[in-house]
Amino acid sequence: MYGKAINILLVDDDAVDVMTVQRAFKKSQVKNPLYVASNGLEALEMLRPSHKSIPPSRRLVLLDLNMPKMNGIEFLKELRQDPNIHQTPVIVLTTSDREQDRLEAYNLNVAGYIVKPVTFAQVVEVMSALDRFWTMCEFPK
Numbered sequence: 001m002y003g004k005a006i007n008i009l010l011v012d013d014d015a016v017d018v019m020t021v022q023r024a025f026k027k028s029q030v031k032n033p034l035y036v037a038s039n040g041l042e043a044l045e046m047l048r049p050s051h052k053s054i055p056p057s058r059r060l061v062l063l064d065l066n067m068p069k070m071n072g073i074e075f076l077k078e079l080r081q082d083p084n085i086h087q088t089p090v091i092v093l094t095t096s097d098r099e100q101d102r103l104e105a106y107n108l109n110v111a112g113y114i115v116k117p118v119t120f121a122q123v124v125e126v127m128s129a130l131d132r133f134w135t136m137c138e139f140p141k
Helices: 015-027 040-047 072-081 099-107 120-136
Strands: 007-011 034-037 059-063 090-094 112-115
Touching: 007 040, 015 034, 015 120, 034 040, 040 059, 040 072, 059 072, 072 090, 072 099, 090 099, 099 112
Parallel strands: 007 034, 007 059, 059 090, 090 112
Antiparallel strands: none
């Protein structure tokens, strides 16, 4: 339904990339709440029912693949095996343009795979396009 907030979890260990996405949200006037996890383990904890800061519905994950502790592919495997959160939509946003990473991610049911843009203007363009797209999507309850 249009106009409802989407709770976005950005999973990325690079502080500069996190700040860039935050700035791009502001520049493109994305009003959805943005939560941040620095690795897959932290992200899983934030998505699980025991965590209170992220509302349990209308969630979307923006996922980097190259992270310490638990990388993006390991995160996706765990996410898809957890019956409480396995339907959470995930869009990969990573520097990896490896075909193997794309195949693994799509095999784990990601909603999209985007190689991180190089310039800030491109990041703003991507975030704006994603915002238009995800505000039209229906999310599992």
